[in-house]
Amino acid sequence: MAYGDRVLQQGVRGDDVAELQLRLAGFRGTLLDGDFGPGTALQVKAFQRDVMRLSQPSGVVDRATFQAIDAFADRFPIDFRQLRCPCGVCDGFGQGRFKGLYMPGGKGLEQFHRYEYPGVHRLILWAARALFAYREDVKFLFSSGYRCAVENERKGRTTTNHHGKAVDIDTVLPPGMGKREDMERCNAIRGLLVEKANAQIGWLARNRKSLEPADIAPTWVHYDVREYEPAYLRDEFFCRDLAGLNRRLPIGV
Numbered sequence: 001m002a003y004g005d006r007v008l009q010q011g012v013r014g015d016d017v018a019e020l021q022l023r024l025a026g027f028r029g030t031l032l033d034g035d036f037g038p039g040t041a042l043q044v045k046a047f048q049r050d051v052m053r054l055s056q057p058s059g060v061v062d063r064a065t066f067q068a069i070d071a072f073a074d075r076f077p078i079d080f081r082q083l084r085c086p087c088g089v090c091d092g093f094g095q096g097r098f099k100g101l102y103m104p105g106g107k108g109l110e111q112f113h114r115y116e117y118p119g120v121h122r123l124i125l126w127a128a129r130a131l132f133a134y135r136e137d138v139k140f141l142f143s144s145g146y147r148c149a150v151e152n153e154r155k156g157r158t159t160t161n162h163h164g165k166a167v168d169i170d171t172v173l174p175p176g177m178g179k180r181e182d183m184e185r186c187n188a189i190r191g192l193l194v195e196k197a198n199a200q201i202g203w204l205a206r207n208r209k210s211l212e213p214a215d216i217a218p219t220w221v222h223y224d225v226r227e228y229e230p231a232y233l234r235d236e237f238f239c240r241d242l243a244g245l246n247r248r249l250p251i252g253v
């Protein structure tokens with residue numbers, strides 16, 4: 001069933017549910033399993049309460065809720081120029097190399113997977129939109145998006161997280177704001193993402209969005225999907241432009 005073609009509510013299963021779960025990843029968050037259970041209902045209720053401003057959220061995705069999700073996407077378009085790899089060698093999102101190859105000593109661990117994924121994961125960008133909605137008082141930008149193997153080698157980086165699984169979110173500082181306040185603001189944003197998006201600081205749990213701790217990312221917020229299982233890191237989850245991010249093609253579940 002194509003996303004948007006039927007009302008979605010608890011008990012329903014399908015590719016359209018997976019698409020819904022992805023779009024609402026920044027509201028609590030759940031598995032993209034296509035199974036509309038109590039966790040998905042809580043996601044929908046959070047969106048209805050916090051974005052649609054409904055005092056009695058139903059947890060049912062009706063026409064008004066579909067339209068509100070579209071409006072939410074339109075209100076927070078993602079600027080893909082900020083996400084492109086700066087190396088000048090790849091076309092902005094790597095060259096698709098190194099699938100199934102790992103850094104020395106890290107065989108089989110996603111953390112060390114060298115694959116240059118074909119874009120940025122849609123889930124993390126939809127989740128970023130939720131952050132933008134919760135903090136409309138802050139002006140955000142992506143200070144780093146895709147960094148391919150060429151770029152990493154040039155900078156001597158050993159982490160492959162930014163091969164499409166991570167974004168660094170920065171805030172534009174108001175005049176007079178110093179580094180200390182910037183650090184406090186980034187801490188507050190991480191706290192908000194833990195509370196509202198069920199993100200974790202660090203990478204302990206599987207299938208949860210991860211944040212780098214403050215000692216690694218003092219004045220920015222690094223947000224990633226590194227700990228998702230391979231089923232949720234298939235090529236079809238990655239996008240290279242706004243149309244790809246907002247597309248309604250079914251996700252196989």
Ligand SMILES: [Zn+2]
Pocket residue numbers: 085086087088089090091092093094147148149150151
């Ligand atoms: Zn590159």
Ligand SMILES: [Zn+2]
Pocket residue numbers: 144162166167168222223
């Ligand atoms: Zn980062």
